[in-house]
Amino acid sequence: MEKAFWLFKKDIASELRTRYAINAQVMFIVVTISVILFSIGNEKITNYLAGGLFWVVVFFTAMSGLSRAFVSEEERGTSFTLQLIASPSTVLGGKLLFNLILVFSMNLIIAFLYSALFETFVIKNLPLFITAFILGNTGTGIAATLIAAIIAKANTKGTLYPVLSFPILLPLFLTLVEVTKQSMDGSTFSDVSPELAVLVCYIGIMSVAGFMLFDFIWKD
């Protein structure tokens, strides 16, 4: 675990110097939210639509930056170096930690901007929304890290990432949209317990699949 933490520290230090992912994601958030605001103009959108659009922004922001964890290693030619100094579990642990921190930071910015700019984005059961937010970010981080490792060696990384991510993240985002809708209606935790169970199971399955399959993905 300590080795994975050092890999995470290396990635954070590298990101702060090169700004591969952070700049792309922040710009994406600003542009997407601006486009949504311009396109709705003076129209008042329903709170359900605002909730759905929130997760659309989250999905595409994740797609714009989370692949960098592996793609930057591949593009700069440092993936051999990483294979020579770390075991696959260390690499996955470090990259996962980096992506989780990145996805949580970016989604907090999105949530803050959304709450400030969309007056119909009103959550009646805030603890329920926060729970879904945490589970959603964790699921997105794990799935996106695994998919990034798969596409890193491909020639058409940019196109392949969202295309491959969509079917894998679809069950997660459909459930998140539903829980968000319920939290806007003021439903209780027990009302959405099946959806929350789906989110927890999704995280469990992706984590186990990740640590089992990563060995094969990482080597040639």
Added chain:
Amino acid sequence: MINYTLKIENLSKWFGNKIIFYKVSGEWNKPGIYGVAGPNGSGKSTLVKIVAGLNSQSAGKLEHIVDNSPVEPELWHNLTGFASPYIVLYDEFSALENIEFIFKIRGVKANYELANELLSHFSLYHRRKDPVKAYSSGMKQRLKIIAAVMHSPPLIILDEPTANLDNEGKDRVYEVVEKLSNDTIIFLATNEKHEIQMCEKTINILEHKRD
């Protein structure tokens, strides 16, 4: 010092219909310099990459053995050191930062004394805090050799270690290789005559070709 053996049996590699090498075998357990020779494109790098665990073989068996027990492939990285022109270090970091991250990510006890000694030997000590992107290709190559040997692995693989180096740089590499060969198995993949002459035994890749 650990009791280490590298054992390969009938190791073969092919890409599609093209056989790169066929049935390479051998066992190495005594310190010394061992060569992998062959012209450009013959498959030297492919063989040493497989030995280091960077690529997989198409057929055959490869074992890194410590105290008579084969080591799991996930742990091979700490038994080997690998330097080659196609290995790239993190150029946004300085030499010192690269060395620190490599030690910490490997999870081995950091030997900064040896790292500093090697930085001085390779004339990089005064530039140790500069970002690697400001280094010349020869300086980068020297830093890669330091990164490959500083954790004192029982097997060091050097694939064309003197590429990009001037004569002085080459001499420094040969001095380090000679010194380390007293207690380390060193694999030298090269087509330089002088370097092949340094080797006790050499695998000639051309002898393992098949149509």
